[in-house]
Amino acid sequence: MRNTEKYLHLGLLVLRIGLGIMFILxxxxxxxxxxDKWASLGELGMxxxxxxxxxxxxxxLAAASEFFGGLFLVIGLAVRLSGFFLFFTMLIAAAFHxxxxxxxxxxxxxxxxxxxxxxxxxxxxxxxxxxxxxYNRISHPILKNIFSSAIN
Numbered sequence: 001m002r003n004t005e006k007y008l009h010l011g012l013l014v015l016r017i018g019l020g021i022m023f024i025l026x027x028x029x030x031x032x033x034x035x036d037k038w039a040s041l042g043e044l045g046m047x048x049x050x051x052x053x054x055x056x057x058x059x060x061l062a063a064a065s066e067f068f069g070g071l072f073l074v075i076g077l078a079v080r081l082s083g084f085f086l087f088f089t090m091l092i093a094a095a096f097h098x099x100x101x102x103x104x105x106x107x108x109x110x111x112x113x114x115x116x117x118x119x120x121x122x123x124x125x126x127x128x129x130x131x132x133x134x135y136n137r138i139s140h141p142i143l144k145n146i147f148s149s150a151i152n
Contacts, residue, residue: 012126013076019116020073023086027066030059038063045092048099065089073120076129083120090114 030041035056042059051058066089069082090110097107104111125131 009126009128012123013128015116016073016076016079016120016125016129019113020070023066023070023073023113025070027063027068027070030063031067033063045096048096049092061085062089062092073125076125076131079125079129079131080121083117087114087117087121090117 030037033041038059039056040059041062042055042057045062046052046055046058065082065085069086069089072078072082073086090113093110094107094114097110098104100106
């Protein structure tokens, strides 16, 4: 591995850990808040989109995406899938802020985070991720091929 490639993978590790920790901290009070918190979160986000049902469900998905997605980013497990759920959560958050009249600056955190999650969907977690360690330990060719399509 060339130095530039090594630095790229080290950079992905730093990005995943830093962003993951922040989203664990954002998601923890939401995931532990229970039904009332999930309903409130779901109503807040989805009512602006014209969706008037399943608020507990939507709120739980947002809370779980932030908390478990952040955790998975830190350890490098299912980085692309976590990035997808976090990207969608940030898309809804950005739309909420824009539709609430907060303007682009009010939506900037969600837009910036969403952009990074979109990047992680395309890049994956890099060599210093649990996904890569698992892939390197699989010896069965069929399993290796299935797992490879998820991380590469």
